[in-house]
Amino acid sequence: MPDRLLTEAVLESARDLDRRSTADVLRAVHDQDAVALRAVEAVLPHIEHAVDVLVLALQGGGRWFNVGAGTSGRLGVADAAEVPPTFGYPADRVIGLIAGGPRAMMGAVEGAEDDPEAARAALRDRDLVPGDAVVALSASGRTPYAVAALEEAHSVGARRIAICCDPASPLATMAEVAIAPVVGPEIIAGSTRMKGGLAQKMVLHLLSTTVMVRLGRVEGNLMTNLHPASxxxxxxxxxxxxxxxxxxxxxxxxxxxxxxxxxxxxxxxxxxxxx
CATH class of the missing domain: 1.10.8 (Helicase, Ruva Protein; domain 3)
Known part of the structure; x- marks a missing residue:
């Protein structure tokens, strides 16, 4: 593993962040958010490839798993949870898994991201099969939980998609389809809940929305399969x-x-x- 990860680098232009006015801090953060937008735009062809893979998996009766830890895991679980009410798609076909289990959605579970066996067990408990697809999320592309999820997918012949912010990371190189928007250093060094999280969120809703459109779950741009539960x-x-x-x-x-x-x-x- 390299001494300095892309996601741990320091943004030199923000070294004086703690001495700036409120307005200047807000402007600096907002300007960096725009970097994530451009980074995602640069990987749209890879997202298109991933859509094709996921559509084929779901059309064939397979399932789609979002798997990650920390911010990445929460984003994956949240996006998977939105698919059934928005598109009327069965909840057991698009599934989110987070290191540390459900309690990790509300707070940090120490050490959970470093437990590769937990990822393998979570997928085995759900009887992962070749027709399924695993989307592993990790800003650094090196989180053991996420990497193990793709290893487990490979071992059973399931489809493998990575969402990360380092195209040279183990997660990206292990995937059939690597979606790796390069967002650069965070304005708070190492805080990948910022640009890294924003880029992953954009990729996730691009995937879920486009896959559901391709599967005929909308008419025009209207939610004709929504569950009117409220x-x-x-x-x-x-x-x-x-x-x-x-x-x-x-x-x-x-x-x-x-x-x-x-x-x-x-x-x-x-x-x-x-x-």
Whole structure:
């Protein structure tokens, strides 16, 4: 392992950060956030390749696992958790795993990221098979938990995707598809929750959104497979049916009720009525 990781380098232009005004600190952080945006743009072709891999895996009945530790793990779990309510996709098909388990979502679990066996066990407990896909996340590309996840995927023949910020890292070199936006040193040296986390978040929602679009889980740009489990989402569901079926609010509400909350089925009923 190199003496100095890319993600541990010091941003020389911010050496005086502690002596700047509030406005200047905010501007400096915001300017560095823009670096993450450009870095992700540079790897869009790799993200496209990963989308193709994930679509094939899911179409074939496989599952998609996001696996990581710390900030990377939390981002992976959060994005996986958003897929079922947003796109009506089964929760057991897109799964987030974080080092240290669920309690690591709320706080640090000391040493969890350095436990490769825990990653292997988590995937074995879920019967990882060749048709599945593992997306391993680590800003440095060297976190033992994330690296072990790809090793386990390789051992069973599952698909392997890496999201990291160092294209020369072990995680990137082990993956079939490496998505490695190079964001450079953090404004707070080593704090990869900043640009590194932002870049990973952008990559994750690019992947999940595009994969679900490719799988037909939206119509136009509307959530026609959402689960209306809250007041806000029930209003959204009604408005989607009104817009696409060209019906009044009362009829849209009836259609959704008859379809047991399914926007997709409510639209099908409305369209069948008009034939």
């Amino acid at each position: 007041r806000k989402l029930r209003r959204r569901a009604v408005e989607i049916v009104m817009s696409l079926a060209k019906v009044e609010r009362e009829r849209a509400e009836c259609l959704i009720e008859e379809a047991h909350g399914s926007v997709h089925d409510a639209l099908a009923r409305a369209r069948n009525e008009k034939r």
